[in-house]
Amino acid sequence: xxxxxxxxxxxxxxxxxxxxxxxxxxxxxxxxxxxxxxxxxxxxxxxxxxxxxxxxxxxxxxxxxxxxxxxxxxxxxxxxxxxxxxxxxxxxxxxxxxxxxxxxxxxxxxxxxxxxxxxxxxxxxxxxxxxxxxxxxxxxxxxxxxxxxxxxxxxxxxxxxxxxxxxxxxxxxxxxxxxxxxxxxxxxxxxxxxxxxxxxxxxxxxxxxxxxxxxxxxxxxxxxxxxxxxxxxxxxxxxxxxxxxxxxxxxxxxxxxxxxxxxxxxxxxxxxxxxxxxxxxxxxxxxxxxxxxxxxxxxxxxxxxxxxxxxxxxxxx
Amino acid sequence: xxxxxxxxxxxxxxxxxxxxxxxxxxxxxxxxxxxxxxxxxxxxxxxxxxxxxxxxxxxxxxxxxxxxxxxxxxxxxxxxxxxxxxxxxxxxxxxxxxxxxxxxxxxxxxxxxxxxxxxxxxxxxxxxxxxxxxxxxxxxxxxxxxxxxxxxxxxxxxxxxxxxxxxxxxxxxxxxxxxxxxxxxxxxxxxxxxxxxxxxxxxxxxxxxxxxxxxxxxxxxxxxxxxxxxxxxxxxxxxxxxxxxxxxxxxxxxxxxxxxxxxxxxxxxxxxxxxxxxxxxxxxxxxxxxxxxxxxxxxxxxxxxxxx
Numbered sequence: 001x002x003x004x005x006x007x008x009x010x011x012x013x014x015x016x017x018x019x020x021x022x023x024x025x026x027x028x029x030x031x032x033x034x035x036x037x038x039x040x041x042x043x044x045x046x047x048x049x050x051x052x053x054x055x056x057x058x059x060x061x062x063x064x065x066x067x068x069x070x071x072x073x074x075x076x077x078x079x080x081x082x083x084x085x086x087x088x089x090x091x092x093x094x095x096x097x098x099x100x101x102x103x104x105x106x107x108x109x110x111x112x113x114x115x116x117x118x119x120x121x122x123x124x125x126x127x128x129x130x131x132x133x134x135x136x137x138x139x140x141x142x143x144x145x146x147x148x149x150x151x152x153x154x155x156x157x158x159x160x161x162x163x164x165x166x167x168x169x170x171x172x173x174x175x176x177x178x179x180x181x182x183x184x185x186x187x188x189x190x191x192x193x194x195x196x197x198x199x200x201x202x203x204x205x206x207x208x209x210x211x212x213x214x215x216x217x218x219x220x221x222x223x224x225x226x227x228x229x230x231x232x233x234x235x236x237x238x239x240x241x242x243x244x245x246x247x248x249x250x251x252x253x254x255x256x257x258x259x260x261x262x263x264x265x266x267x268x269x270x271x272x273x274x275x276x277x278x279x280x281x282x283x284x285x286x287x288x289x290x291x292x293x294x295x296x297x298x299x300x301x302x303x304x305x306x307x308x309x310x311x312x313x314x315x316x317x
Numbered sequence: 318x319x320x321x322x323x324x325x326x327x328x329x330x331x332x333x334x335x336x337x338x339x340x341x342x343x344x345x346x347x348x349x350x351x352x353x354x355x356x357x358x359x360x361x362x363x364x365x366x367x368x369x370x371x372x373x374x375x376x377x378x379x380x381x382x383x384x385x386x387x388x389x390x391x392x393x394x395x396x397x398x399x400x401x402x403x404x405x406x407x408x409x410x411x412x413x414x415x416x417x418x419x420x421x422x423x424x425x426x427x428x429x430x431x432x433x434x435x436x437x438x439x440x441x442x443x444x445x446x447x448x449x450x451x452x453x454x455x456x457x458x459x460x461x462x463x464x465x466x467x468x469x470x471x472x473x474x475x476x477x478x479x480x481x482x483x484x485x486x487x488x489x490x491x492x493x494x495x496x497x498x499x500x501x502x503x504x505x506x507x508x509x510x511x512x513x514x515x516x517x518x519x520x521x522x523x524x525x526x527x528x529x530x531x532x533x534x535x536x537x538x539x540x541x542x543x544x545x546x547x548x549x550x551x552x553x554x555x556x557x558x559x560x561x562x563x564x565x566x567x568x569x570x571x572x573x574x575x576x577x578x579x580x581x582x583x584x585x586x587x588x589x590x591x592x593x594x595x596x597x598x599x600x601x602x603x604x605x606x607x608x609x610x611x612x613x614x615x616x617x618x619x620x621x622x623x624x625x
Contacts, residue, residue: 015452015455015456015459016459018452018456019456019459019460022456022460023460026465026468027468030468030471030472030475128353131353132353132610135606135609135610135613136602136606138606138609139551139555139602139605139606139608139609140602141555141558141559141578141598141601141602141605142559143558143559143562143578144558144578144598144601144602147578147581147587147594147598148595148598151587151588151591151595155587155588252461256461259463259464260463260559274464278467278471286464289464290460290461290464293460293461293464294459294460294461297458297459297461298459
C-alpha cells in the first residue's frame with residue numbers, strides 16, 4: 001500500500017505541475033490584460049507598468065517566476081485589489097466556506113433521510129414523487145433558480161434580503177451581526193441545498209436499495225428485531241459507509257465557493273472575487289484561484305481513494 | 318452482446334429481419350412500460366416541435382423592431398408579452414430553443430465522438446497511447462470546468478468572432494470540456510470487454526484490429542453510449558445557458574435561452590418584467606428534466622448494471 005501511495009503521490013504532483021503550466025498558458029495567452037483594459041493610462045505609463053509587473057518578459061520566464069514564487073508561498077499580487085493574492089483568499093474564502101458548510105450539512109441530512117425512506121418504500125407513491133423531485137433538482141439551471149427565488153421571496157414578498165452578506169451601511173455587532181448574516185445567507189443556502197440534494201438523494205436511495213436486499217437484513221428480520229432496528233442499525237450503517245468516499249469530492253466545493261451562486265446573490269466569497277477579477281483580467285488572482293481549485297480537486301480525489309480503502313479494507317489500493 | 322446473439326440465432330432460424338431487431342424491440346417494449354420515461358420523452362418531443370415548428374405559426378418571426386409595442390405585458394396578441402424592442406417574447410423563446418437545442422445536441426455528438434474514439438483507442442491499444450490520452454484527460458479533469466469555459470468564452474470575445482459563428486465555437490468548447498470523463502468511461506468498459514471470451518475467439522479467428530474494434534467491441538458499448546449521450550444533452554444545454562447568461566457564449570441578436578435570461582441583469586426588467594426572463598428559464602428546466610427522466614428510463618432498460 002505504501003509503495004502504491006508513493007507512486008500515486010508522484011503522479012499527483014506531476015498532474016498538478018502540468019495543470020499549472022496549462023492554467024498559466026491559458027490565462028497568459030488570452031489577449032488583453034489588466035493594463036490594456038484600462039483606458040485612463042497613457043501608452044508610456046502602460047509600458048512602464050508592464051515592465052513593473054514583468055508582463056513584457058518571455059512566456060516561459062514568467063511561468064518559471066510564477067511557479068518559483070508559488071513554491072515559496074507567494075501566489076502573486078492582485079493588480080486590481082493591490083493586495084497579495086493569498087491574503088485576499090484568506091479574506092474571502094471563509095465567507096464561501098460558511099455558505100458551503102451549512103448547505104452541505106443540510107444537503108446530506110435531507111438526502112439521507114429522504115433517500116432511506118424512498119428506498120424502504122421502493123415503487124411506492126412517495127418513491128415516485130421523490131424520483132421526480134430528484135430529477136427536478138438535478139435539472140435546475142442554477143442561475144435561473146437563484147434569480148427566480150430572489151424575485152419571489154425578496155422582491156415580491158420582501159421576506160428575505162436579495163443579496164449581500166450584511167445590510168448596506170450596517171455596523172451591527174455581536175448577536176445582531178450574527179442574525180443579519182443568517183438572514184442574508186438563508187436564500188443562497190436554500191438554492192445551494194436544492195441544487196445538491198438531487199444527486200445525493202439518488203445515491204443514498206440506490207445504496208439503501210442494494211443493502212436492503214442483502215442476506216444479513218433478512219437474518220436480522222428473522223431474528224425478530226424490530227423494523228426500526230433493522231433499518232437504522234443494520235441497514236443504514238452499511239448504506240452510509242460508502243458515502244465517506246464522497247467527502248473527498250466535496251472538498252473543492254467546500255472551499256472553492258460557487259461562482260454562479262455567489263455572483264447571483266452578491267455574496268462576498270471567493271467565487272464572487274473570481275467573477276469580479278475576470279471582468280478586469282486580474283491574472284494573478286485568476287491563476288491563483290484556478291490553481292487553488294485544481295489542488296483541492298487532486299487532494300480530494302486522493303483523499304477519497306484512501307477513504308475508500310478505510311471504509312472497505314477488501315478494496316486494495 | 319446483441320451482435321453475437323443475433324448472428325447465432327440467425328443461422329439457426331434463417332429469419333434475419335425478425336430476429337435481428339428482437340433485442341431492441343424488447344428494450345423498446347420495456348421502455349414503453351415505464352410511464353415516467355414515456356412522459357419525459359413526450360415532453361422532449363413537445364419542446365422540439367414547439368421550437369422547430371412553432372415559429373412557423375407565429376406572425377412575429379421577422380423580429381421587426383416595433384416601437385409602439387415596447388415592453389408590453391402578456392396579452393391576447395402577445396401571449397408572453399414583448400421585449401424592449403417590441404419583439405414577441407414567445408416567438409423569441411421558440412427561436413432561442415432552436416439554437417439551445419441544436420447546441421446541446423451538436424456538442425453532445427461531438428463529445429461522444431471524441432470521447433469514444435480516444436477512449437476506445439486508449440483502452441484497446443493500451444501502452445504509451447493509453448498513457449498519453451489518459452494523462453491529458455486527467456489533466457483536463459483537474460482544472461475546474463466553469464473557469465475553463467469562461468476562459469474559452471473570453472477568448473472568443475477577444476478574437477472578435479462574428480456572432481453568427483459563435484454558436485459553432487460554443488459547441489466546440491462544450492465538447493472540449495465534456496470528452497475526458499466520457500473517454501475514461503469508454504476506456505474502462507473496453508478494458509474489461511477485451512478480456513472476455515468472445516474477444517479471445519476473435520484472436521483465435523485471426524481477425525484484424527479494425528474488425529475486432531468496430532464489429533465486436535464497439536457494438537457492446539452502444540447501449541451505454543446511448544444512455545450517456547441522452548443525459549449529456551441535458552448537461553450541455555445547462556452549460557450553454559450558463560455561458561450565454563454571463564455573456565460569454567452565444568451572443569444577441571442570436572437568441573438562446575441563456576442569453577434571454579440576461580434580461581434579469583437589468584434591475585427594472587428583473588423586478589417589473591418577469592415575462593422577459595422567466596419563460597426561457599422554465600423552458601431550460603422543462604427540457605432538461607424531461608431529458609434526464611427519459612435518459613434514466615433508457616438506462617434502466619439498456620444498461621441496468623450502471624444504475625446509480
